[in-house]
Ligand code: HEM
């Protein structure tokens with residue numbers, strides 16, 4: 001109810017307002033003061049449809065792409081804010097985040113972002129930011145995989161730099177403790193509810209042997225597997241994730257329904273079948289977090305509702321707005337290098 005009233009209000013204000021930046025300050029929570037869903041209604045009315053149709057084509061070609069695009073937005077936002085820094089290739093003064101540890105040999109989807117940007121530049125040149133493309137593609141991917149939808153506040157601008165160290169330090173690692181992961185979320189203005197809900201992204205997509213091998217053989221340095229990992233599942237994983245070799249072998253993060261965006265991720269955690277250590281710690285390390293996992297395992301609707309809210313909160317992390325940054329013409333390079 002409150003939501004639909006504020007949506008109508010925003011629409012009315014939008015109709016009356018000019019310039020738009022004056023009236024939406026503070027409309028969206030925390031970092032997102034100047035972001036709002038109608039940002040492109042005048043400057044590129046077809047923008048959201050174009051993003052959606054290219055994402056739909058890409059996911060039809062390869063279902064995993066939904067997961068890869070969702071992850072791209074996360075790995076963008078956690079470095080210096082949602083500013084498309086992750087999309088920059090190395091050149092001149094820029095050392096690409098693609099080479100950072102959390103991204104190397106695993107982050108993907110850049111060709112799809114290029115295809116979206118190309119279509120948008122044809123429709124309305126220099127109008128739609130690469131950072132907004134990432135936020136919209138993450139939502140569209142979630143919907144295409146069967147997950148919830150939400151309105152995406154837009155109006156972000158693109159960075160003119162990248163940060164490898166930011167990517168290495170700020171993005172949680174799969175071997176981090178619960179406390180470290182929560183701290184990394186809190187540093188970005190997100191809380192425990194966001195952490196648990198957003199981890200539900202691991203209901204789709206893949207992970208490589210190398211990111212969870214330690215759990216299978218030597219979790220705590222005593223030569224034993226992770227005691228919180230279900231035994232038959234561990235046996236199954238060891239078959240294609242040996243002590244040495246097979247580093248890049250792929251495993252479903254959710255083996256029950258690997259391509260469906262649903263709450264089975266949380267059910268897996270309750271039966272000790274989380275793939276990553278960072279997944280399983282959500283139930284083994286903290287009472288409150290374990291309660292949230294139980295809640296989402298019991299109610300798909302509760303998970304979906306919170307996921308949309310938390311994605312908006314993540315998308316609000318330190319955006320560049322107004323005259324900060326730029327609208328890149330090509331997502332892989334800053335405009336001054338064109
Ligand atoms: C909470 C801390 C998190 C950790 C430690 C973590 C870690 C990981 C790791 C290690 C992988 C596999 C990468 C590889 O094989 O190299 C992965 C995949 C993935 N992550 Fe996360 N992640 C976290 C949170 C998130 C969040 C917040 C999202 C989205 C909002 C997300 C979305 C995904 C998706 C969709 C995949 C599969 C990607 C694909 O198949 O291409 N993760 N994550």
Ligand SMILES: *[C@@H]1O[C@H](CO)[C@@H](O)[C@H](O)[C@H]1NC(C)=O
Nearest residue numbers: 217218219220221222223224
């Ligand atoms: C397990 O790890 C510890 C510490 O990293 C190491 O000293 C030990 O040799 C390892 N054990 C096995 C069986 O790999």
